[in-house]
Amino acid sequence: MGDESVPYLLGEGTTKTYQIPISHLDYKFIEKCTDVKHLEKILRVLRSGEEGCYPELTLACEKRIECLDPRSRALRKEKPAATASDFTAEEWEAINSELMGWLTEMNEDDKKSQLLRTDTLNERQDNLPPIRCSSSCLPTSQNKKLQNKQRSKKNIPRDYSEWDKFDVEKECSKIDEDGEESNSKARFSSRTSLPMIEKKIDTTGMTKREKIFIATREKEKGNEAFATGDYLEAVTYYTRSISVIPTAAVYNNKALAEIKLQDWDNALQDCEKVLDMEPGNIKALMRRATVHSHLQNYQAAIEDLNNVLSVEPENSRAKKSLLEIEEKLKGLKPISEPQGKGKKILIEEIEDAESGEGKGEDTEECERHGGDTTSAAPAAAPPPPPPPPPPPPPPPPPPPPPPPPPPP
Amino acid sequence: MSAAAGLERPQVVSHVQQALSYTVFDCKWVPRSARLLCLGSAARGTGLVQLYELHGARLELLREIEKPKPIKCGTFGATSLQQRYLATGDFDGNLNIWNLEAPEIPVYSVKGHKEIINSIDGVGGLGIGEGAPEIVTGSRDGTVKVWDPRQNDTPVANMEPVQGESKRDCWTVAFGNAYNQEERVVCAGYDNGDIKLFDLKTMSLRWETNIKNGVCSVEFDRKDINMNKLVATSLEGKFHVFDMRTQHPTKGFASVSEKAQKSTIWQVRHLPQNRDIFMTSGGSGSLHLWKYEYPAQRSKKDSEGSEMGVAGSISLLQNVTLSTQPISSLDWSPDKKGLCVCGAFDQTVRVLIVTKLNKI
Numbered sequence A: 001m002g003d004e005s006v007p008y009l010l011g012e013g014t015t016k017t018y019q020i021p022i023s024h025l026d027y028k029f030i031e032k033c034t035d036v037k038h039l040e041k042i043l044r045v046l047r048s049g050e051e052g053c054y055p056e057l058t059l060a061c062e063k064r065i066e067c068l069d070p071r072s073r074a075l076r077k078e079k080p081a082a083t084a085s086d087f088t089a090e091e092w093e094a095i096n097s098e099l100m101g102w103l104t105e106m107n108e109d110d111k112k113s114q115l116l117r118t119d120t121l122n123e124r125q126d127n128l129p130p131i132r133c134s135s136s137c138l139p140t141s142q143n144k145k146l147q148n149k150q151r152s153k154k155n156i157p158r159d160y161s162e163w164d165k166f167d168v169e170k171e172c173s174k175i176d177e178d179g180e181e182s183n184s185k186a187r188f189s190s191r192t193s194l195p196m197i198e199k200k201i202d203t204t205g206m207t208k209r210e211k212i213f214i215a216t217r218e219k220e221k222g223n224e225a226f227a228t229g230d231y232l233e234a235v236t237y238y239t240r241s242i243s244v245i246p247t248a249a250v251y252n253n254k255a256l257a258e259i260k261l262q263d264w265d266n267a268l269q270d271c272e273k274v275l276d277m278e279p280g281n282i283k284a285l286m287r288r289a290t291v292h293s294h295l296q297n298y299q300a301a302i303e304d305l306n307n308v309l310s311v312e313p314e315n316s317r318a319k320k321s322l323l324e325i326e327e328k329l330k331g332l333k334p335i336s337e338p339q340g341k342g343k344k345i346l347i348e349e350i351e352d353a354e355s356g357e358g359k360g361e362d363t364e365e366c367e368r369h370g371g372d373t374t375s376a377a378p379a380a381a382p383p384p385p386p387p388p389p390p391p392p393p394p395p396p397p398p399p400p401p402p403p404p405p406p407p408p
Numbered sequence B: 001m002s003a004a005a006g007l008e009r010p011q012v013v014s015h016v017q018q019a020l021s022y023t024v025f026d027c028k029w030v031p032r033s034a035r036l037l038c039l040g041s042a043a044r045g046t047g048l049v050q051l052y053e054l055h056g057a058r059l060e061l062l063r064e065i066e067k068p069k070p071i072k073c074g075t076f077g078a079t080s081l082q083q084r085y086l087a088t089g090d091f092d093g094n095l096n097i098w099n100l101e102a103p104e105i106p107v108y109s110v111k112g113h114k115e116i117i118n119s120i121d122g123v124g125g126l127g128i129g130e131g132a133p134e135i136v137t138g139s140r141d142g143t144v145k146v147w148d149p150r151q152n153d154t155p156v157a158n159m160e161p162v163q164g165e166s167k168r169d170c171w172t173v174a175f176g177n178a179y180n181q182e183e184r185v186v187c188a189g190y191d192n193g194d195i196k197l198f199d200l201k202t203m204s205l206r207w208e209t210n211i212k213n214g215v216c217s218v219e220f221d222r223k224d225i226n227m228n229k230l231v232a233t234s235l236e237g238k239f240h241v242f243d244m245r246t247q248h249p250t251k252g253f254a255s256v257s258e259k260a261q262k263s264t265i266w267q268v269r270h271l272p273q274n275r276d277i278f279m280t281s282g283g284s285g286s287l288h289l290w291k292y293e294y295p296a297q298r299s300k301k302d303s304e305g306s307e308m309g310v311a312g313s314i315s316l317l318q319n320v321t322l323s324t325q326p327i328s329s330l331d332w333s334p335d336k337k338g339l340c341v342c343g344a345f346d347q348t349v350r351v352l353i354v355t356k357l358n359k360i
Helices: A002-010 A027-032 A036-048 A055-068 A089-115 A119-127 A144-150 A160-164 A168-176 A182-192 A208-227 A231-244 A248-260 A264-277 A282-294 A298-311 A316-330 A339-349 A360-369 B002-008
Strands: B012-019 B023-029 B035-041 B047-055 B058-067 B071-075 B086-090 B094-098 B108-111 B117-123 B134-139 B144-147 B157-159 B170-176 B185-190 B194-199 B204-210 B215-220 B229-234 B238-248 B252-259 B265-271 B274-282 B286-293 B299-301 B307-309 B313-321 B327-332 B339-344 B348-354
Touching (some): A208 A231, A208 A248, A208 B274, A231 A248, A248 A264, A264 A282, A298 A316, B012 B058, B023 B339, B035 B071, B035 B339, B035 B348, B047 B086, B071 B117, B086 B117, B086 B134, B094 B117, B094 B134, B144 B185, B157 B185, B194 B215, B204 B252, B229 B265, B229 B274, B252 B307, B265 B327, B286 B327
Parallel strands (some): B023 B071, B170 B215, B215 B265
Antiparallel strands (some): B023 B035, B035 B047, B071 B086, B094 B108, B134 B144, B144 B157, B170 B185, B229 B238, B238 B252, B238 B307, B299 B307, B327 B339, B339 B348
């Protein structure tokens, strides 16, 4: 094999696959090359070993590709699952002990649940909605089978067989003619009106564990909706979580979502609720300060901010907000104060929702980016800031932190 | 340099491996517990359900239940958190619901299909999904049926091909959009690449598309919210993520696709605690962990002023190769973030821990 390959290497040969000139399989070339696709081809050739085995060169090529395009598919390698040797001793210990802790907890939970059982269950069964019948919202009847067949609304395919007769062109033109199709209704309803989500959850017959599970799940759903900018949805999920188990963390998150929606009254109420449960909760104080500021209760805002600073004297956001408010009070406060601009800055400085799981970081950064970064979730859509700068020069917007590191 | 950055990514740690003496088709965590179930087919052609409990670094077999027909799939989706009844579909087309404490006689049983039930899903139980608990089954006989455990013998909805039309194997089904008592959709994927979205409230077809390769697995990111994202995996290593929030009258839903590997992607499962992270399992014995990132604007207007969705982007967080055989089933624990179980055709079930999911 060596002998045959020598002629290739000596002349201006090219590789067998992709016909890459041999001179490209070289450190200097790779370092200068900026064409990711070409580098990927080179990498493939190197990995295949058909031109020889050059592990260092392969590594250099991988590094270069990673530098240019960390998401390149060529960088994906097969590797086995991680084991203890891939972690430091502390990390491994942490992983293990976390799991063991959870296992013990599950064991105990299980033993407890063996005891509580079935009475509560029957209660729940009675509360379930009726069995589905083929058309919506009809008085119940025991004879579901017959109803399925008899009830027929015009033009609604009731079973799969009708789907194959479903003619897309015809339907589209029917829609144009203002067809009453529930198809179009279904589509439009999802677009124009918000989904009707129940604000309260029926918790009859649920054990405490179940309630915790459901409240946590609703909170997670709220956090997810918040992260994609669906603040109304977020508020709904937080409300549902609160209806099962009211907690300070969820009220706090709800307050923040309401601030984004500029629903000052509700936000205030929710901040108050948090402070009832946990007086001195920093986030709640900060948020209440924001609300007061927007409602122009500057004294109250200053008081809250001072409270924060007495506990956390180094809190830079609190300091900044305090400065802004003091400047507002000092300078003229025209009624047409571009609240938008002020709002925008304050919103950027608010700490994000408590997810309890560190999800917050992303949201915060995306606030500051205002949605420029492609990898961040979209920022809220506050009203566009009005153009003229206000007489007291606004403090410069905080410098954007470095974007989150792209996944390698 | 890249190694250091690599350690910040989630790692997939192999915690326990258990060799089995039968082919495992599905594995599921028992909710609110550290127990898991393996469902499959024994060599002599009977069905097996094995219940294991995780004790430290090993799995202890608690119970083994044998049934006449091999079992293909199971779900806890339609049961309450207290009852935890398992619904299974078997090779003969039977849908059964079992009380694992008394598994001799099923709580509910129906010969739902003429051929193997390939896929099953449940909603309305476990505190997930508003409305009545329901089970959907998809079968090789081409039909997709929705069942309510309170109604015997007949499904509450049936989607079947018309007489004379060739039937297509339905390989996968999933519930979604169950955010209030009335709304619910079923998504079904077929062997010819069809994906159909059936709206149970209006009993109509809401959308269909074809992704050119047989659809192995579909899943909504969360069943109990206004439908947000749908992932569909297929043969030839490709999967598609559809943004389900905006439906265009002709173009349907926006999507982005990714090629994970050369072989079939058998399963997709979203992390129950974070709807934007999901794992795909492949025919080459590998698992890929992905994250979806939303675009700056999720919808925009087209030239005629109708809203159309904008798909985001997918990035690979981690990948591991566990086996040479396909990993046919995968399940995240609903109770412990990052804990998952997977079953492969090398007759092994593995419990894995995915670390650092909090940092994403």
